[in-house]
Every structure is written in structure tokens, then in C-alpha cells.
Amino acid sequence: xxxxxxxxxxxxxxxxxxxxxxxxxxxxxxxxxxxxxxxxxxxxxxxxxxxxxxxxxxxxxxxxxxxxxxxxxxxxxxxxxxxxxxxxxxxxxxxxxxxxxxxxxxxxxxxxxxxxxxxxxxxxxxxxxxxxxxxxxxxxxxxxxxxxxxxxxxxxxxxxxxxxxxxxxxxxxxxxxxxxxxxxxxxxxxxxxxxxxxxxxxxxxxxxxxxxxxxxxxxxxxxxxxxxxxxxxxxxxxxxxxxxxxxxxxx
Amino acid sequence: xxxxxxxxxxxxxxxxxxxxxxxxxxxxxxxxxxxxxxxxxxxxxxxxxxxxxxxxxxxxxxxxxxxxxxxxxxxxxxxxxxxxxxxxxxxxxxxxxxxxxxxxxxxxxxxxxxxxxxxxxxxxxxxxxxxxxxxxxxxxxxxxxxxxxxxxxxxxxxxxxxxxxxxxxxxxxxxxxxxxxxxxxxxxxxxxxxxxxxxxxxxxxxxxxxxxxxxxxxxxxxxxxxxxxxxxxxxxxxxxxxxxxxxxxxxxxxxxxxxxxxxxxxxxxxxxxxxxxxxxxxxxxxxxxxxxxxxxxxxxxxxxxxxxxxxxxxxxxxxxxxxxxxxxxxxxxxxxxxxxxxxxxxxxxxxxxxxxxxxxxxxxxxxxxxxxxxxxxxxxxxxxxxxxxxxxxxxxxxxxxxxxxxxxxxxxxxxxxxxxxxxxxxxxxxxxxxxxxxxxxxxxxxxxxxxx
Numbered sequence: 078x079x080x081x082x083x084x085x086x087x088x089x090x091x092x093x094x095x096x097x098x099x100x101x102x103x104x105x106x107x108x109x110x111x112x113x114x115x116x117x118x119x120x121x122x123x124x125x126x127x128x129x130x131x132x133x134x135x136x137x138x139x140x141x142x143x144x145x146x147x148x149x150x151x152x153x154x155x156x157x158x159x160x161x162x163x164x165x166x167x168x169x170x171x172x173x174x175x176x177x178x179x180x181x182x183x184x185x186x187x188x189x190x191x192x193x194x195x196x197x198x199x200x201x202x203x204x205x206x207x208x209x210x211x212x213x214x215x216x217x218x219x220x221x222x223x224x225x226x227x228x229x230x231x232x233x234x235x236x237x238x239x240x241x242x243x244x245x246x247x248x249x250x251x252x253x254x255x256x257x258x259x260x261x262x263x264x265x266x267x268x269x270x271x272x273x274x275x276x277x278x279x280x281x282x283x284x285x286x287x288x289x290x291x292x293x294x295x296x297x298x299x300x301x302x303x304x305x306x307x308x309x310x311x312x313x314x315x316x317x318x319x320x321x322x323x324x325x326x327x328x
Numbered sequence: 329x330x331x332x333x334x335x336x337x338x339x340x341x342x343x344x345x346x347x348x349x350x351x352x353x354x355x356x357x358x359x360x361x362x363x364x365x366x367x368x369x370x371x372x373x374x375x376x377x378x379x380x381x382x383x384x385x386x387x388x389x390x391x392x393x394x395x396x397x398x399x400x401x402x403x404x405x406x407x408x409x410x411x412x413x414x415x416x417x418x419x420x421x422x423x424x425x426x427x428x429x430x431x432x433x434x435x436x437x438x439x440x441x442x443x444x445x446x447x448x449x450x451x452x453x454x455x456x457x458x459x460x461x462x463x464x465x466x467x468x469x470x471x472x473x474x475x476x477x478x479x480x481x482x483x484x485x486x487x488x489x490x491x492x493x494x495x496x497x498x499x500x501x502x503x504x505x506x507x508x509x510x511x512x513x514x515x516x517x518x519x520x521x522x523x524x525x526x527x528x529x530x531x532x533x534x535x536x537x538x539x540x541x542x543x544x545x546x547x548x549x550x551x552x553x554x555x556x557x558x559x560x561x562x563x564x565x566x567x568x569x570x571x572x573x574x575x576x577x578x579x580x581x582x583x584x585x586x587x588x589x590x591x592x593x594x595x596x597x598x599x600x601x602x603x604x605x606x607x608x609x610x611x612x613x614x615x616x617x618x619x620x621x622x623x624x625x626x627x628x629x630x631x632x633x634x635x636x637x638x639x640x641x642x643x644x645x646x647x648x649x650x651x652x653x654x655x656x657x658x659x660x661x662x663x664x665x666x667x668x669x670x671x672x673x674x675x676x677x678x679x680x681x682x683x684x685x686x687x688x689x690x691x692x693x694x695x696x697x698x699x700x701x702x703x704x705x706x707x708x709x710x711x712x713x714x715x716x717x718x719x720x721x722x723x724x725x726x727x728x729x730x731x732x733x734x735x736x737x738x739x740x741x742x743x744x745x746x747x748x749x750x751x752x753x754x755x756x757x758x759x760x761x762x763x764x765x766x767x768x769x770x771x772x773x774x775x776x777x778x779x780x
Binding site: 219274 | 331332335336339345349353360363364366367369370638640641644645676677678679680681682683685686687695699702703704705706756757759760761762763764766767769770771772773774775776779
């Protein structure tokens with residue numbers, strides 16, 4: 078990073094803004110503690126992903142333009158969501174492809190953990206004495222390559238694990254199916270409700286079998302789905318976004 | 329029936345769907361282990377992908393080379409524009425040889441053409457000789473998986489079928505016993521058939537030969553005992569050179585079943601004296617798919633089935649939930665190219681998790697094509713209700729004020745309404761999931777107060 082403190086635009090996904098303000102607060106405070114100048118542009122709206130994934134990418138021209146206008150002037154745009162960042166990076170409609178403003182945006186949007194490991198290159202010191210199961214969201218893992226997926230024959234890495242393992246007392250649990258999808262999938266969660274719920278139950282079982290205490294991850298959408306099933310079935314699992322863990326633990 | 333309703337049906341038998349998931353996961357896991365045992369794995373995938381790109385970009389000339397070289401070797405080459413013509417060609421060859429009983433090794437292409445019913449209607453007995461295919465044939469079902477056709481059946485099911493069809497002992501579920509019974513039964517069929525049909529895994533343009541891969545040796549058994557061999561081949565199965573097999577054969581078996589090599593990789597180049605080999609080259613929509621820029625590389629598929637084994641949807645919904653000849657992720661990008669309305673729910677039968685693309689030995693960007701098909705399907709099937717609600721959502725996303733108002737309303741109503749209304753029958757999310765506890769303020773409201 079240059080000597081001048083870069084200005085980070087905090088992009089808080091719409092459902093996080095509405096349902097999980099604590100995740101937004103944790104992301105903001107964590108970035109501030111790591112020495113960033115952070116602003117949350119209040120005119121931001123949803124990035125358009127739900128529409129695009131439902132087959133209406135062509136109807137997201139307005140929200141895409143609005144996103145570029147809202148975040149265009151920041152040095153970096155950071156969000157506590159792999160899924161929304163992947164959408165912004167890859168799925169704005171074809172009208173934007175090749176436009177300089179979009180190209181610039183694509184080069185400066187980051188998911189929170191990769192921003193910390195790759196841009197800030199920071200290590201987080203602190204203490205978090207809990208048994209943690211990590212849910213790799215598919216868009217973060219295979220979309221943004223925040224870790225090595227188990228299908229590929231490449232050296233294993235995982236940016237979230239890299240950050241969490243720096244915390245004293247944290248007990249990282251290896252799952253049997255390390256990176257299987259939880260079944261959220263946006264509108265899939267309702268259009269294929271039976272499958273979605275079954276996939277969620279199967280993921281939860283993997284964590285429960287290994288006595289995970291807190292299930293964490295980089296995408297609240299997956300966690301909202303898993304927590305919804307877990308809570309309905311009265312399972313003894315706690316759920317936190319990775320930003321909440323890091324912000325709580327950092328010294 | 330749509331994919332969601334068939335999937336829900338499959339999931340009703342919890343024990344069986346769990347078993348189906350575990351069984352296919354076992355295959356995926358075996359594939360992971362063996363693919364990681366060779367350090368050049370990712371290079372092989374890159375090579376295979378590049379070779380297939382070359383094939384698709386030069387398909388016209390490679391096919392003509394293949395035809396010319398095959399003819400030089402004494403093979404009869406036929407061209408079929410669609411399934412109907414394909415079936416007519418096969419039937420005319422059978423008629424010429426006055427053949428009323430054939431054996432056929434596994435060929436998904438002949439499933440695609442519905443060759444079996446076509447021939448049966450014309451008085452020909454068709455016997456599928458792949459064990460799994462024979463089992464589903466007894467049930468008059470299509471394969472539920474392209475590599476493991478009877479993977480949806482348990483050994484108890486097979487014991488019952490064999491008891492009824494092959495008079496095996498009632499209740500004997502011993503796999504060796506059942507396999508021996510099948511072997512005796514099939515041997516009889518092999519000895520009687522004058523014509524054997526096989527699929528084709530690879531057609532080599534440079535030499536005019538073709539390669540058929542089976543684990544059971546049933547293709548070879550059929551072909552060597554028959555006077556006539558008919559090989560049915562999709563036009564995309566061409567590879568340029570024989571040496572390219574060094575890439576594809578290594579990838580195919582490892583991806584399909586986690587084996588280092590398929591048991592029988594049989595090369596067929598020219599007929600024995602007094603015998604005949606025919607190749608039927610089938611288009612059936614493949615050139616149409618080739619003309620679609622976003623979807624053409626779906627034709628790179630070598631039919632290993634790895635995307636099915638890895639797909640969390642396929643594993644839990646079974647092959648029949650797709651209602652297409654090729655199920656699973658690859659089927660969901662091939663089928664809409666054949667009939668965009670009939671297969672409109674398939675590209676939505678995915679969370680876009682991307683595992684299929686990472687597992688694919690020829691690097692087809694399957695999940696990206698699923699996303700692209702969604703864009704096409706919403707244009708081709710203007711589902712008004714869905715379109716309207718999406719448009720409204722679009723209006724909300726672009727206007728900060730509208731977005732804020734609807735968010736506030738949502739949070740407040742969640743707090744105020746009794747649980748019975750929130751979880752009403754129309755609320756699909758809440759059927760088996762709790763909604764998040766609504767916070768007292770949004771992040772935006774907190775931010776305004778705390779970072780003025």
C-alpha cells in the first residue's frame with residue numbers, strides 16, 4: 078500500500094444491511110482497526126445479483142450504473158460477501174464490458190478476507206478460543222478463488238483459514254466434505270425448496286458430527302439459510318460471519 | 329413435470345436419496361484421489377481443452393479427413409442429420425443382413441435417438457449388453473446416469489428384477505451370483521447376434537480408426553462374434569491424431585470412475601475379411617449448438633459423468649429428475665439447445681456452485697453456461713408473473729428511497745406479525761427454515777448515528 082491512506086468504499090449487501098447490521102458494523106470497525114479510511118456511501122442499493130441469477134441480467138443496467146456511480150471514486154470497494162463481489166466483478170450486463178469505468182471497478186473490488194490478505198497483507202493477532210467450522214461459499218471459493226477447491230490438483234490454500242489460524246486458541250475443524258454447496262443458491266432456495274433444505278441439512282450434519290461450536294463463513298446468505306434450518310431443528314450451533322470473529326478477536 | 333417437483337419426489341425416500349448421494353460422492357472422492365496422484369493433472373485438462381477447442385474450430389475438415397481415411401480402411405461411412413435418419417440407416421443395414429436380433433454396448437447417442445423402440449417396433453430384438461443398461465432395460469427405463477446407468481437401484485432391487493427375468497433364486501442379493509447369472513444370459517444373446525452396435529468414444533481423423541471404451545468388454549464380445557459392426561458416433565467425437573488419446577484416455581477413466589484406465593480401450597480400424605464395419609455420423613442439433621457462441625464448448629464433453637457425480641443437486645435428485653437423455657449439469661446445458669421450452673427448468677436446477685466446471689476434464693465452463701441459459705430462457709419463456717416481480721425488485725434496487733422503505737417495512741412487519749402469518753403456506757422459505765430475527769435498526773441507520 079502507498080503512504081497515503083487509501084479510501085475504502087464499504088459495500089454492504091442489501092440483506093446484510095437489513096438483517097445483519099452487526100456484520101456491517103464488524104466489517105467497518107475491522108477495516109478501521111487495520112488502518113483504513115472507510116466510508117459507507119448511503120445511496121448504495123442492491124448490486125442486482127438476484128435478478129441476474131434468475132435470468133434477468135438485462136434488467137440490471139440501472140442498478141449496475143448506480144453501483145458504478147456510487148463506488149467509482151473510491152480507491153477500493155470492499156464487501157463482506159464473496160457472492161456479491163463476484164457479481165459485481167463478472168455479471169454486469171454486456172453493455173458495460175469494455176467500458177473503462179467498469180474495468181476500473183473490476184480491478185478494485187474485493188471480498189473482505191482477500192482485501193486483508195492480498196491488499197493490506199495484514200496478519201490479525203488476537204484470541205478466539207472456540208471450535209470453528211468454516212463454510213466456504215461457492216462464489217467466494219470457485220468464483221473469486223479465495224481458496225483452492227477440492228476438485229483441482231493445486232496447492233491447498235484458503236484465505237479465511239490463513240486469517241483465522243492466526244488467532245490464539247482457535248480450533249479449526251476439517252470437514253468431511255470441505256467445500257460442498259449449502260444449497261442456498263439465491264432464488265434456488267425457494268424454487269427448489271426441497272433440495273435446498275436437504276443440502277443445508279447435510280452441510281449442518283457435517284459440522285455437528287465434528288462438534289463444531291461456531292459455524293462461520295464469508296457470506297451471510299449461506300449462513301442465513303443454514304442458521305434458519307439449524308434454528309428450526311433446535312441444533313446446538315452458533316453462527317457468526319468471519320468479520321464478526323476477526324473484529325471481536327483483534328487486539 | 330418440472331425438475332423441482334421430481335426432485336421433491338425423489339427426496340421423499342430419505343434413506344434412499346441419502347444412499348444415492350453417498351454412493352456418487354464415493355465415486356467423486358475416488359476421482360479426487362486418483363487425479364491428485366498425477367502431478368500433471370491440471371496440464372492434462374488444459375491440453376484436452378485446447379485439443380477440443382481445435383476440434384470444434386476445425387470440425388468440417390476433420391470430419392472429412394476422418395471419412396476419407398475410414399473409407400480407405402474399408403469402413404462404410406453414413407451421415408445422419410437427425411435421429412430419424414440415424415435410425416433409418418441402422419435399420420436399413422439390419423434389413424440388408426436380414427437381422428432380427430442385435431446386441432448393443434452402451435451408447436448414450438442411441439438413447440438420444442430412441443433407437444431401441446424404433447428397432448423393436450420393426451421386429452428387431454435389441455439387447456443392451458452393458459450390465460447396468462441391461463438392468464434398466466429389463467425395467468424399460470432409460471439410464472439414470474451416463475456412466476452408471478442403474479446407479480439409482482440397490483442390489484435388492486436387482487435381485488428382484490433378476491428373479492423375475494432370469495429366474496435367479498428369490499432373495500439372493502449376492503453381487504457375484506447375480507453377475508454370473510447376467511453373464512450366462514448375455515452370452516446366449518452374444519452368440520445369436522449377427523449385428524453388434526457400439527457407441528464411439530473417439531474417432532481419429534488422422535487414421536480413420538475409432539476407439540470404444542468399456543469396463544466389461546461387452547463391446548468387444550459383441551463385435552467379434554458378429555458379422556457386422558455398426559458404430560454410432562456424434563460428430564463432436566473427433567480427435568485429430570492417435571497420439572491425442574494419450575491425453576484423453578488418461579482423463580476419461582480417472583474422471584469417470586477413479587480408475588487409472590478403462591479396462592478395454594478397443595481400437596477399430598478395418599473389418600476382418602468377410603465382415604463389415606459401418607459408422608453412422610450423427611448431427612442431431614450439434615451444428616446448431618456449434619453456432620451458438622456462448623454454448624458451443626458444451627460439445628467438448630467426453631461423457632465421463634464426473635459433473636454428475638460431483639453435483640450436489642444430481643446426487644440428491646437422481647438422473648430421472650432431469651427428464652433428458654443426458655442428465656446432470658452437462659445435460660442441463662445441452663438439453664435447452666435441443667428444446668428450450670421443454671427443458672426450461674434445468675438451468676435453474678443448480679446453485680451455480682461451480683463444482684462441475686472445476687471437475688470437468690475438458691474444462692467446460694458448465695456453471696457459466698447454466699447462468700447464460702437462464703438469460704436465454706427468460707427471453708424464450710416470458711413467464712409474466714416472475715418477470716413482473718423481478719421488474720419491481722429492479723425498481724427497488726435502483727432507487728435508494730424505495731429500497732429503504734421496503735426494507736423498513738419488511739423488518740417491521742417481521743417483528744409485528746405473528747409467527748402463523750410469517751410462516752404461512754405461501755412462504756416457501758419458512759417451510760423448513762426460520763427467518764432471521766429482525767434487528768431494531770439497519771446498518772445504514774446505525775451508520776448515520778455512529779459515523780455522522
